[in-house]
Amino acid sequence: MxxxxxxxxxxxxxxxxxxxxxxxxxxxxxxxxxxxxxxxxxxxxxxxxxxxxxxxxxxxxxxxxxxxxxxxxxxxxxxxxFQSLREDYACYVRLSGMLELTINFLPEGESNPGAFKLLLDVMRMMERDCSDRNVLVYRIRLLSLAGYSPRLKGCARCGGAGRKFYVSHGSIICEACTGKLNAAERAGVRPLSQGSIKLYETLLTWDLSKVSRVKASPAMVAELSAMLDSHVEYTLSRPLKTSPKNSSPS
Ligand SMILES: [Zn+2]
Structure with a gap:
């Protein structure tokens, strides 16, 4: 029937x-x-x-x-x-990355009202401000709702404070533990400033209506975006089609 x-x-x-x-x-x-x-x-x-x-x-x-x-x-x-989001090409490209991330990280047919509300709310925010920063807000929160957040609350190996991100652990790693990695492993470690780690936490936990008031320098937004690119690529074993890696050099 x-x-x-x-x-x-x-x-x-x-x-x-x-x-x-x-x-x-x-x-x-x-x-x-x-x-x-x-x-x-x-x-x-x-x-x-x-x-x-x-x-x-x-x-x-x-x-x-x-x-x-x-x-x-x-x-x-x-x-x-949401026509204005489609008509502005640069904005549409940003949105396309968000949509591709969503398709890749949510399971099909499983109710997730939080993820639906998040997308709708962030699309409304993007109508006013179609920025990399709002894309970052979406990516951080969507990965959290899907259960794939990077862990930025202490070193994966010893729990201590760290200023580096170890891609294959999806986590922070401290200076001492980085020192114990071999050369190949060390290639997967990237710097992550204390400011960016704090910003990540704020963009994840603050009420969405207040997030636009958070101060975020373009450098920190870029650093966190690149960290998420590598985290997503490692988790999926490939970069997204919309990833900066796949965009042809102009
Ligand atoms: Zn450690």
Missing amino acids: AVLRRTEGIVLKNFPYGEADLIVTYLTPDYGLRKGFAKSPRKIKSRFGSSLEPLTYARISLRGKEDAALPRITQSDIIRP
């Missing part, structure tokens, strides 16, 4: 399927990551078709068997188009 499920979703990704169909990946509050397919939305420039654009927040109906991997999207009404 096919059932109809109504929920809300933010479009993370869509890709063509067959002649005119589209497979859409959503983040929903009720079912977490969820894919659906839309019949022929590309034939005409319709409201339905535009509601399937990445970053669109919509009320959707999915029809399919209870365990169907790919239910059909029978209805999709835009709640908020």
Whole structure:
């Protein structure tokens, strides 16, 4: 028996399927990551078709068997188009990285209302300020909700204070323990300033509505972003497609 499920979703990704169909990946509050397919939305420039654009927040109906991997999207009404985020290319690139991270770190079909709310809230913040700093806020919090945070509260080996990040441990490492690593292991250690470690904690724990008031120098934002890039790449055993590593030099 096919059932109809109504929920809300933010479009993370869509890709063509067959002649005119589209497979859409959503983040929903009720079912977490969820894919659906839309019949022929590309034939005409319709409201339905535009509601399937990445970053669109919509009320959707999915029809399919209870365990169907790919239910059909029978209805999709835009709640908020987030059009300005798509129209600004540099901003869209930043958002694309956030969406790819989300697809890679949340399990499919597992409800995670916190992750849904986080994405929606940060997209609203990005409408006002589409900055690397807000991307960083999202990445830190999403990894935490998904259970993949780097551990920045003391050396992985002895618990002491440290100012370096050891990528393959996903953790801080202190000076003394770094000294015990061999040359190959030491290549995976990168500096992380005390200020950045403190900033990370603040961006993770402060109320999201107050995070915009936190002072963060571009250097610290860049240092934490690079640390997360290496942490994500190590965790997934590959860089994200949107990672700076994959962008062609201009
Ligand atoms: Zn140590």
